[in-house]
Amino acid sequence: MRVLVAGASGFVGGRLCPELEAAGHEVLAMTRHPAKYRGAGKAVRGDVADVGSLRDALKGAEAAYYLVHSLDSADFKRRDADAARAFARAAADAGLRRIVYLGGLGDDGDSLSEHLASRREVERLLGETGVPVTVLRAGIVIGHGGTSWELTRQLVEHLPAMVTPRWVDTRTQPIAVADVVRYLVGVLDHPDAAGRTFDIGGPEVLAYRDMLQRVAAIQGRPLLILPVPLLSPRLSSYWLSLVTDIDVTTGRALIDSMTNEVVVRDDAIRRIVEFEPMGYDEAVLQALGERAKSRRTA
Secondary structure, eight states: OEEEEEEETTTTTTHHHHHHTTTTTTEEEEEEEEGGSSSSEEEEETTBBBBHHHHHHHOOOOOEOOOOOOOOTTHHHHHHHHHHHHHHHHHHHTTEEEEEEEOOOOOOSOOOOOOHHHHHHHHHHTTSSSSOOOEEEOEEEEEEHHHHHHHHHHHHHOOSSSEOOOOGGGGEEEEEHHHHHHHHHTTTTTTTGGTTTEOOOSSEEEHHHHHHHHHHHHTTOOOEEEEEETHHHHHHHHHHHSSSSOOHHHHHHHHHTTTTOOOOOOGGGTTTOOOOOOOOHHHHHHHHHHHHHHHHHH
């Protein structure tokens, strides 16, 4: 299949493109700067803020992955909505057979954070022009370079003790980025995946506290966690920006989302893309190994 990947140079897209090629697909790697692209696939120019460029990028494509978000922008909700509308229009004009989108876990019945609510809106907008959309919803994705993982790793690395808000006891179902990619590749041409939404996660449900403490144990670091009920999201985001390299805007969006439980409610994906996802400790070790390798080759 000829497949366009929007977000080809990102955390997930950079891993997805070579796996799509290995599976026999022709990959169009969409980027705003094709001359600078060094990843797998053929670089094509496209900008989600420019419908015309999207139409050009999607010419001849049969399917597309949408891995774009603007989390580091204060008005990310509006920007992501505008981008999804533009992409949906261009996809319909190109006659795409399918869009695959990576969204976020979280029960619609909850009071979703602005970040997770925005992900839901993008799901809806991508399907508005009639192209079937396959949605994979994930929680924390573990892998070198991923924002949520870097937040976890850096907190453990920089602080032997931390004062935290109540979100440390919220449950999540982390998944290795390699397993996210396996699911993304697996649903592309599977007839039972068209137009459906799937929850994806690893085999373990953990509180954020558990995740932090297990990373600390793997690295042989001491870690004392002291939850403080009155620590506001705004103060938490400033605190994160001081002890990690996560900017305040991104940190605030992530912290707001950490109040929502993000666990798999329906494991139907396991009967469509059949494999055993790796456990949390294995995913952490793989992420740390990738980081060590990248530092050696830098």
